[in-house]
Each structure stands twice: as C-alpha cells, then as structure tokens.
Amino acid sequence: MVEGRTVIVVGGGVMGLAAGCALAGRGARVTVIERWRVAHERGSSHGLTRAIRHEYGPLGIYTDMVARSLPLWADLARETGRRLYTETGILTLGQEDDGHTLPGLETMRAAGLPVERLTGAECARRFDQFQPEEFGAITWNPVGGMMHASECLMALAERLRTRGGALREETRVARVEGSGDGVVVTLAGGERLEADRAIMTAGPWVAEVLPEPRIPVRVTHQQVMYLGGLPTERFAAGAFPTFLAGMEYYGFPLQGAGWLKVASHRFGVTHDPNTAQVVDPEEVERVRAWLRRVIPEVADAPLVGTDLCMYDLVADEDFVLDVDPENTGVVIGSGFSGHGFKFGILIGELLAALALDEKPAVPLERFRLARFGETNPERAIGHVAGGHA
Numbered sequence: 001m002v003e004g005r006t007v008i009v010v011g012g013g014v015m016g017l018a019a020g021c022a023l024a025g026r027g028a029r030v031t032v033i034e035r036w037r038v039a040h041e042r043g044s045s046h047g048l049t050r051a052i053r054h055e056y057g058p059l060g061i062y063t064d065m066v067a068r069s070l071p072l073w074a075d076l077a078r079e080t081g082r083r084l085y086t087e088t089g090i091l092t093l094g095q096e097d098d099g100h101t102l103p104g105l106e107t108m109r110a111a112g113l114p115v116e117r118l119t120g121a122e123c124a125r126r127f128d129q130f131q132p133e134e135f136g137a138i139t140w141n142p143v144g145g146m147m148h149a150s151e152c153l154m155a156l157a158e159r160l161r162t163r164g165g166a167l168r169e170e171t172r173v174a175r176v177e178g179s180g181d182g183v184v185v186t187l188a189g190g191e192r193l194e195a196d197r198a199i200m201t202a203g204p205w206v207a208e209v210l211p212e213p214r215i216p217v218r219v220t221h222q223q224v225m226y227l228g229g230l231p232t233e234r235f236a237a238g239a240f241p242t243f244l245a246g247m248e249y250y251g252f253p254l255q256g257a258g259w260l261k262v263a264s265h266r267f268g269v270t271h272d273p274n275t276a277q278v279v280d281p282e283e284v285e286r287v288r289a290w291l292r293r294v295i296p297e298v299a300d301a302p303l304v305g306t307d308l309c310m311y312d313l314v315a316d317e318d319f320v321l322d323v324d325p326e327n328t329g330v331v332i333g334s335g336f337s338g339h340g341f342k343f344g345i346l347i348g349e350l351l352a353a354l355a356l357d358e359k360p361a362v363p364l365e366r367f368r369l370a371r372f373g374e375t376n377p378e379r380a381i382g383h384v385a386g387g388h389a
C-alpha cells in the first residue's frame with residue numbers, strides 16, 4: 001500500500017529533496033531532514049552551476065538518463081517560475097583514442113541528438129576563444145548546458161512543500177535502524193521517529209548515518225574557480241559554450257555577477273566532511289597553466305571567487321541506488337562521484353520507486369551495491385564520467 005506510506009529522507013541536497021518531491025507526488029507522507037539549511041555551502045549541491053551533458057562516451061544509459069532528466073527539470077522550472085537551466089551547448093575537446101569523445105559522438109547520434117564532429121579549424125572559427133591544436137577529436141552538441149544549482153534546490157524545496165511534504169532544517173539525524181518492517185530514525189537531540197522507509201541521501205556524510213560503513217565511498221576535496229573582468233560579448237552564453245576538455249577540465253560561460261567558472265574534475269585529496277576546506281593555491285595555478293595553452297584570453301583574469309565542494313567518490317564512478325541488503329527498510333542514494341547533479345530530479349524518482357516497492361523507470365542493475373564484490377574491467381576508474389563533472 002503506497003498511499004500513506006511514511007518515508008524519512010536523510011539529507012536535503014539535490015538527491016534528498018528530489019526524492020522527497022517524488023514521494024510526496026505519489027501520496028507518501030514524507031519528511032526530508034537536513035542538518036543545515038537548503039543550499040548551504042558545506043555539501044555538494046550548492047552554487048551557481050552544474051553541467052548537464054549527454055556526453056557519456058559509450059555509456060548510453062547515462063545519455064538516456066540525461067534525456068529523461070531535462071524535461072523533468074523543465075517541468076519544475078515551469079511550476080515554480082524559476083530559471084533552472086540555460087542551454088549553452090557542449091563543446092568537447094578530446095582525443096581520438098580517449099575512449100570517450102568519439103564513442104560519445106556515436107552514442108549521441110544513435111540517440112538522435114544533433115551532435116557534430118568539428119575539425120580544429122571549424123572549432124577555431126566557431127569558438128575563437130579556444131586554441132584547439134592539441135585536440136584530435138572535437139564535438140559540438142547544441143543540446144546541454146548549465147543547471148543553476150542553488151535555484152534548483154530552492155525549486156525542489158518549494159515543490160516539496162506544495163505537495164504537502166515536510167522539510168526539517170537544522171536537524172541532524174544521528175542513527176537509522178531497522179525495526180520490524182520499518183525503520184527508526186534517531187535525531188541528534190534524542191527524538192525518535194518511526195517510518196516505513198528511510199532514504200539515505202547524506203552526500204559526503206553517508207558513512208556517518210548508516211549504522212556501519214557499507215559503501216566504499218571516498219570523500220574528496222574539490223575546488224572550482226571564478227574569473228572576472230571578461231568581456232560579455234566573448235564569454236557570455238551564446239558566444240562561449242560549456243566545455244569539457246582533455247578528459248579533465250570543464251567550464252561555463254559567464255554567470256552570476258559576470259564570473260567565468262572553470263575547474264579540474266581530477267579527484268582531490270581525501271577530506272573529512274566535518275572539517276573546513278581551504279583553497280589550494282597550487283590548484284589555481286595548475287588550472288591557469290592549462291588555460292594559458294587552451295583559452296589564453298582568460299588565463300590571467302582576476303580570481304574573483306572559489307567554491308569548495310566534495311565528491312562522494314566510488315571507485316567505478318557509477319552511482320549507488322539500491323536497497324540496503326542488511327536493512328530492507330533503508331534505500332541508499334550515494335556514490336555520485338562528482339557527476340550526479342544533472343540527474344538529481346530523475347534520481348529522486350528512482351529512489352522514491354525503491355522506497356515504494358515500485359518498478360523504477362530506469363534499470364538499476366548497474367547501480368547495485370553488490371557490484372563492489374565483483375571484478376569487472378569495464379568499471380575502471382575514469383570510465384564512466386569520462387573525466388568530467
């Protein structure tokens with residue numbers, strides 16, 4: 001009986017809020033519990049932008065999940081009157097043998113996307129901000145761009161409330177335990193809440209809220225930089241694309257107060273999510289050195305801001321979307337490995353389906369916890385996200 005099922009969602013980042021909305025939309029009684037406030041700056045979901053791209057190399061399942069996510073985000077934007085997405089197109093600068101760029105072109109073509117392969121000369125003509133000489137495979141896909149991350153969170157929180165769901169902010173969950181057919185969620189203040197199901201979407205804190213660490217998540221320090229003082233006519237959306245380059249770097253057109261965001265997706269050092277992060281000046285210099293080669297016009301622009309963030313990284317970079325085998329009342333959404341945001345609204349639906357014992361809209365075999373006991377060469381590091389966020 002789905003109607004009236006009680007579900008507690010632990011964590012109000014993009015995944016938890018989206019799961020809450022999906023549950024409330026299906027008639028469940030849902031409470032999302034968030035340790036701080038929605039869109040706070042200590043987790044993984046806050047900030048100006050996240051890339052949304054169909055470029056997933058040969059992995060059509062992710063390309064398909066992006067295609068499913070875009071209309072769901074568009075519905076949310078219509079419903080809340082918020083701007084959640086800007087279509088900028090995606091320029092990928094890669095190599096013929098990187099296992100990602102050309103297989104991605106084929107996957108996207110098969111999915112009917114209007115993607116093209118560009119020569120270096122064509123790339124330089126269309127986007128003369130880039131020096132493409134060192135790249136042997138370049139693609140352009142006009143469909144894709146940037147999600148306005150914190151706006152998405154506010155929109156989800158609004159939808160949750162509109163649908164009758166509850167959001168308890170500034171409330172920390174201390175423990176979640178199985179109890180008969182359901183779960184007991186104990187808050188840090190000692191209050192005990194009973195529910196039919198719990199969904200664990202605690203991001204980098206996942207190991208703290210599962211009774212014992214069950215997922216091999218490594219939390220990493222990540223940093224993005226914002227460069228200012230750049231001319232709108234050359235770097236605003238329309239003139240400048242969202243780009244993915246060299247299986248590592250990515251960036252966006254000007255956003256917010258006229259800031260150009262650029263970062264490396266390279267996995268940072270292991271980080272304790274309860275300690276403050278500090279800006280790493282060496283990383284800033286490393287990104288600038290790369291910009292000097294590929295987008296020289298921005299390389300020495302003033303650094304006007306940085307965002308510090310964490311990845312909840314699993315070795316194969318595939319997500320964990322599963323029922324906890326040791327506690328069937330608990331659904332886990334974790335391991336988003338630095339590329340989960342774009343799918344958030346869809347993942348909410350998938351987690352809700354698991355909590356309500358419904359058939360998910362996407363086959364979830366790939367995302368099962370049991371795989372961590374398997375040996376599978378396809379799941380090598382760097383395979384899934386193709387080095388990009």
Ligand SMILES: Cc1cc2nc3c(=O)[nH]c(=O)nc-3n(C[C@H](O)[C@H](O)[C@H](O)COP(=O)(O)OP(=O)(O)OC[C@H]3O[C@@H](n4cnc5c(N)ncnc54)[C@H](O)[C@@H]3O)c2cc1C
Nearest residue numbers: 011013015035043044045051173203309336340341342389
């Ligand atoms: C620098 C950076 C760039 C990225 N770029 C992209 C991109 O371009 N495209 C893309 O698709 N993805 C990107 N990602 C990944 C994406 O942002 C994440 O996968 C996604 O935001 C994860 O959401 P989440 O809800 O799982 O985690 P979070 O946003 O961290 O949410 C978890 C929440 O749980 C709460 N919580 C934790 N413990 C408790 C507790 N005990 N009680 C109550 N609440 C608790 C936390 O306060 C937090 O709000 C990027 C990530 C980073 C860090």
